[in-house]
Amino acid sequence: MLGVDAFMATMFVAAVAAGLLGALAGLGGGILIVPLLTIGFGLDIRFAIGASIISVIATSSGAAAAYVRDHLTNIRVGMLLELATTFGAVTGAYVAALLNASVLFILFGLVLLFSVLPTISKLGEDVPADVEDDWLSGRLGLASTYPDRSLGREVPYRVSRVPLGFGMMYVAGVVSGLLGIGSGALKVLAMDTAMRLPMKVSTATSNFMIGVTAAASAGIYFWRGDVLPVVAAPVALGVLVGATTGAAFLVRFNNRTVRLIFLVVLVVVAIEMLWRGAGVA
Amino acid sequence: MTREDPQQRQPVAESRPDQPDAAPPASHPMEIWISYALRLGVSLAGIVIAIGILVFGVLGPRTGEHISIHDYLHGQHPIALSPAGVFRGIGNGEPLAVVYLGLFLLILTPVLRVAMTVFLFGAQREWVFTLITAIVLGVLILGVVGLTG
Numbered sequence: 001m002l003g004v005d006a007f008m009a010t011m012f013v014a015a016v017a018a019g020l021l022g023a024l025a026g027l028g029g030g031i032l033i034v035p036l037l038t039i040g041f042g043l044d045i046r047f048a049i050g051a052s053i054i055s056v057i058a059t060s061s062g063a064a065a066a067y068v069r070d071h072l073t074n075i076r077v078g079m080l081l082e083l084a085t086t087f088g089a090v091t092g093a094y095v096a097a098l099l100n101a102s103v104l105f106i107l108f109g110l111v112l113l114f115s116v117l118p119t120i121s122k123l124g125e126d127v128p129a130d131v132e133d134d135w136l137s138g139r140l141g142l143a144s145t146y147p148d149r150s151l152g153r154e155v156p157y158r159v160s161r162v163p164l165g166f167g168m169m170y171v172a173g174v175v176s177g178l179l180g181i182g183s184g185a186l187k188v189l190a191m192d193t194a195m196r197l198p199m200k201v202s203t204a205t206s207n208f209m210i211g212v213t214a215a216a217s218a219g220i221y222f223w224r225g226d227v228l229p230v231v232a233a234p235v236a237l238g239v240l241v242g243a244t245t246g247a248a249f250l251v252r253f254n255n256r257t258v259r260l261i262f263l264v265v266l267v268v269v270a271i272e273m274l275w276r277g278a279g280v281a
Numbered sequence: 282m283t284r285e286d287p288q289q290r291q292p293v294a295e296s297r298p299d300q301p302d303a304a305p306p307a308s309h310p311m312e313i314w315i316s317y318a319l320r321l322g323v324s325l326a327g328i329v330i331a332i333g334i335l336v337f338g339v340l341g342p343r344t345g346e347h348i349s350i351h352d353y354l355h356g357q358h359p360i361a362l363s364p365a366g367v368f369r370g371i372g373n374g375e376p377l378a379v380v381y382l383g384l385f386l387l388i389l390t391p392v393l394r395v396a397m398t399v400f401l402f403g404a405q406r407e408w409v410f411t412l413i414t415a416i417v418l419g420v421l422i423l424g425v426v427g428l429t430g
Contacts, residue, residue, distance in 0.1 A: 004350045005338045043354060054384055061323045061390050069316040079398060079414050086420040093424075140409065211319075212417065215391040219425035222388060225362050229380040230353045233334040236387065240327055 004230060011041065012234040019059055019242025021262060030056035030182045030210075031115060033235060034108060035269045039276065043231065045101050045108075049180030050226030051235045053218045056182045058236045059243040060210035070147070072204035074197070077142050077159060081169045081205075085187070085213040088173020093217035096178045097224070105277030108179050112270035115185035116263055127155055131196040136162040146201050157198050165195040177217035182210035311401045318397050322390030326383050333379030340376060392421045 018032040033055050037048035067073050096104070133143055142159040168190035176183040184206050191202035221227055359377050360370035367385065370378025395418045402410040 004341075004353070007350060008334065008338065044356070047354070047356065054387060057387050057391060058323060058327070061319045061387075061394075069312065071312065073312070075312065075315070075398070076410060079402075079410060079417065082395075082417045083413055086417050086424075090420060090424055211391040212395055212421065215388050216421055216424045218388045219421075222385065223362055225356060225358055227384060228353060228356070228358075229334070229377045229384065230337075230350075232384055233330050233380045236384070237327060237331060237334070240323065 007041075008230060008234040011037075011231065012238040014040065015055065015235045015238025016242040019055075019239035019244075020246045021242075021265070022239075023059065023243040023246025024262075030059060030180070030214075030239070031112065031185075032265070032269065033239065034180060035112075035273055037231065037235070038105075039269075039272055045104050046096075046226050047228050047231060049096065049104070050221045050224075051228065051232040052180035053176075053214050053221055054227055054232045055236045055239040056176075056180070056214040057211050057218060058240040060182055060207050060214065067204035067207055070204075072146050072200050073208045074142065074144050074146075074159075074201055074205050075208070076140065076144075077191070077195070077197070078205045078208045080140065080142070080162075081166060081187075081190075082209050082212050084166050084169035085173035085176065085209055086216040088170040088175075089177035089213045089216040090220070092174040092177025092179075093220040094177075095174070099178075102277045102279075104179065105273050107277075109270045109272075109274035109277060111175055111179060111181070111183070112266050112273060116266050116270070117185075117189075127157065127198045128196045131158045131160050133158045134160050134162055144201075146198065148198075148200070155198065157201065158196075160196045161194050165190045168194055173213055173216075176210075176213050177220075180217075180221070182206075182214060184210055311398075311405075314397060314401065315394055318394050319390065322386065322393055326387035326390060329383030329386055330380055331383075333376050333381075333383055337376035337380065388425055392418070392425055395421060 014036055015033070018036055022030065022032060030052055033052040034045065034048045037043040037051060038045050043051075099107075127148070137143065137159040140162075142162070143157065145154045145156045147153075148155045169187065172183040172186035172190060175181070175186060184203075187206035187209060188199075188202045191197045191205060192199060197205070218227075359375055360366045360381065364385075367378055367381045371382065395414060399411060399414040399418055402414055
C-alpha cells in the first residue's frame with residue numbers, strides 16, 4: 001500500500017499549501033486544486049473537479065465560521081444572493097457533464113485569468129464612499145455595519161445595485177458548478193464592484209456563500225461518481241488545515257505581498273491550463 | 282481562531298436608519314449559532330474522513346479486494362454509490378466507505394447551516410428572508426439527495 005499512502009501524503013501536503021495561500025489571499029484555495037490535481041498529479045479533470053468542489057466546502061465552511069463570529073458577514077445579503085448562486089451551481093453541474101476535457105481546461109484557464117483582475121484592483125481597496133441603498137436594498141434592509149480593526153470602530157455601509165449583483169451571482173454559481181471552484185473572485189466582484197460593499201464584508205460574505213453554492217453541485221458530483229475518496233479525502237483535509245490557519249491571520253492584516261504572490265501563481269497556472277486545453281484538442 | 286476581543290462583541294443595533302422596525306431584535310445570537318453549526322459540521326466530517334483514510338492507509342482495502350491505485354484514480358468505486366451502498370460498505374468493514382460517509386457529511390454541513398437559518402429567520406418573523414432561505418434549502422436538498430439518479 002506504500003504507493004497509495006505516499007500518493008495521498010503528497011496530495012495532502014500540496015493541498016495544505018494551496019489552502020494556506022488561497023485563504024491568505026482571500027480567494028479560497030479551491031481555485032488551485034484543479035490545476036494541482038490535473039497538471040501536478042495527472043488526474044482526469046472531472047475527478048479533479050469532484051475533489052475540488054468537496055475541498056471548497058471544507059475551506060469556506062472553516063473560514064466562514066471565523067468570519068461570521070467576527071460580524072464581518074452580512075447574512076441577509078448572503079442568503080438573498082444564495083438564491084442566485086445555488087440555481088447557477090445546479091445549472092453548472094449539469095452543463096459540465098456535456099463538455100469534454102479540453103473545453104473544461106480552456107474555461108478554467110480563462111476563469112483563472114479573469115480572477116487576476118479583482119486581485120489587482122483590490123491591492124489598494126478600503127471602504128467605498130457615497131453609496132446609496134437601491135429600492136430592493138431599502139425594502140429588504142440590507143444595509144448594516146461591521147467592526148473595522150484598523151479603524152477601531154463600527155463602520156456603517158449601504159448596499160447598491162442589488163439586481164446587477166444578483167445576476168452576476170447566478171453567473172458565479174454556474175462557474176462554481178461547472179469547474180468545481182468557489183468562484184470567490186466573481187462573488188467578491190459582484191459585491192465589491194456592483195453592490196459597493198466594503199472589501200472585508202464582501203470577502204467574508206463571499207466565503208459564507210461559497211459553501212452553500214458548492215454543496216448544491218457537490219451532491220450531484222458525489223452521486224455521479226466524480227468524487228474519488230483517495231483523492232478527495234487528503235485534498236479536503238489538507239485544504240481545511242491550510243485554510244483554517246490562513247483565515248486566523250487574515251482578519252489581522254491585509255496582506256499585499258501574499259496577494260502579489262497569489263497573482264503571479266494564478267497567471268502562470270492559467271497559461272498552463274489554456275495550453276493544456278489547446279493541446280488536448 | 283480563538284481570539285477574544287470584547288470590543289467586537291457589541292451587538293449591531295443602529296444599523297438600519299431607514300428601517301428602524303425592520304432590524305432584527307438580535308443578529309448576534311444568530312451569527313453565533315451559525316458559526317457553531319459550521320464548525321461542528323466541518324469538524325465532525327473532518328474526523329470521520331481522517332479516521333476512514335488513516336484506517337485505509339494502514340490496513341488497505343477490505344481483505345479480498347484487489348483494486349490498484351490506477352483503478353482508484355480512474356473512477357473505480359469500492360462500494361455502490363448510494364446511501365444504502367455507503368452503509369453496507371461500512372458494515373462490511375470497507376475503510377473507504379467511512380470516507381464516503383465523511384465526505385457526504387461535509388456536503389451536508391452547508392445544508393444544515395441553511396436549515397438553521399430558515400428556522401432563525403422564522404423565529405425573528407422575517408418572513409421574506411424565511412421564504413428566500415427555504416427556497417435555497419429546497420434546491421440544496423434536491424442536489425444533495427442526488428436528483429440526477
